Amino acid sequence: MSYGYTGNILHIDLSSKKLWIENPPEAFYRTYWGGRALAFYYMLHQMKTHTD
Numbered sequence: 001m002s003y004g005y006t007g008n009i010l011h012i013d014l015s016s017k018k019l020w021i022e023n024p025p026e027a028f029y030r031t032y033w034g035g036r037a038l039a040f041y042y043m044l045h046q047m048k049t050h051t052d
Contacts, residue, residue: 009038 007029009022032041 007023007026009024010019011022012019032038
């Protein structure tokens with residue numbers, strides 16, 4: 001993608017006090033358009049099952 005912060009996703013884990021930067025491929029952004037789709041993707045993949 002581009003240089004700088006464009007295309008990077010910052011993850012912050014407050015309980016373990018860790019952070020990391022993810023740089024997904026361009027195909028990821030073509031699959032999940034917009035902020036809502038990205039948020040929904042991460043909610044589904046990072047939350048424990050049977051969480052309300």
